[in-house]
Amino acid sequence: MSFDLENEEKNYREQRKNILKRTDVKDSISGENEKPDLNKPVSESEKMENKSVAFSAKFMWSAFFCGPFVSYFVHRSELKRSRKSFFWFVYLVCFIPQRIVTAISRYIEHACENISITAAYIDPLIWWYSALDVVMRIAVNLFMAFVAQKRFEKICHSYDEDAYYQGEKKGVMVGVILWIALNMIVMLRS
Numbered sequence: 333m334s335f336d337l338e339n340e341e342k343n344y345r346e347q348r349k350n351i352l353k354r355t356d357v358k359d360s361i362s363g364e365n366e367k368p369d370l371n372k373p374v375s376e377s378e379k380m381e382n383k384s385v386a387f388s389a390k391f392m393w394s395a396f397f398c399g400p401f402v403s404y405f406v407h408r409s410e411l412k413r414s415r416k417s418f419f420w421f422v423y424l425v426c427f428i429p430q431r432i433v434t435a436i437s438r439y440i441e442h443a444c445e446n447i448s449i450t451a452a453y454i455d456p457l458i459w460w461y462s463a464l465d466v467v468m469r470i471a472v473n474l475f476m477a478f479v480a481q482k483r484f485e486k487i488c489h490s491y492d493e494d495a496y497y498q499g500e501k502k503g504v505m506v507g508v509i510l511w512i513a514l515n516m517i518v519m520l521r522s
Contacts, residue, residue, distance in 0.1 A: 394503020395422070395480035396473050398510045403480050406499035406506070407488075414487040421483055426476045433472045440465050 395403040400422035404411060411418045440461045447455045 392477045392481040392484065392500070394500055394507055396477035397504060397507025399423075399476060400426070400480055402503050402507050402510070403484075406503035407484065407496070410488050410491050410495070410499075411484075416487040418480075418483055418487060422476065422480045425479050426472070429472050429475055433468045436468060437465050 392403055394406050400419050403422075404419040407418075444458055444461055447458050449455065449458065
């Protein structure tokens with residue numbers, strides 16, 4: 333049994349043409365994509381060639397840890413192809429909630445200055461203030477991740493799943509490192 337390169341190349345081109353016809357054919361009347369036949373069996377080579385899948389609800393951890401900048405940076409190749417704004421949209425939607433949380437956090441910080449803390453006694457109010465501050469910051473980060481995920485879902489209809497997860501891993505690592513560095517700076521400043 334010998335390997336015939338010309339025959340294999342011809343088969344590959346025909347399979348690729350069939351895949352492109354099923355996914356990219358436009359309906360001449362409505363201008364919408366035709367639905368692919370889901371009952372038709374898909375070969376292993378078609379599965380490997382067509383790795384782009386529809387975006388489903390996934391949590392964007394890169395946006396949770398360090399905001400829209402990191403998530404834009406790690407997914408920029410996919411976002412540039414869409415040619416729609418991601419960073420500025422997420423930033424502007426989350427601007428007011430972030431400012432509200434920052435203002436409440438500063439109020440809590442000033443309120444904690446008047447609480448007496450000694451080696452033998454810590455006012456329980458400080459624990460409530462600290463818990464409220466942590467819950468608010470987690471809530472605003474969850475909101476930012478939700479907005480980023482919804483925007484990514486809207487502007488990037490299909491994506492390479494492996495590339496998305498690689499970008500998220502990088503975004504989480506960068507986000508955690510930046511988060512720790514910023515918290516160390518704040519702790520050293522006080």
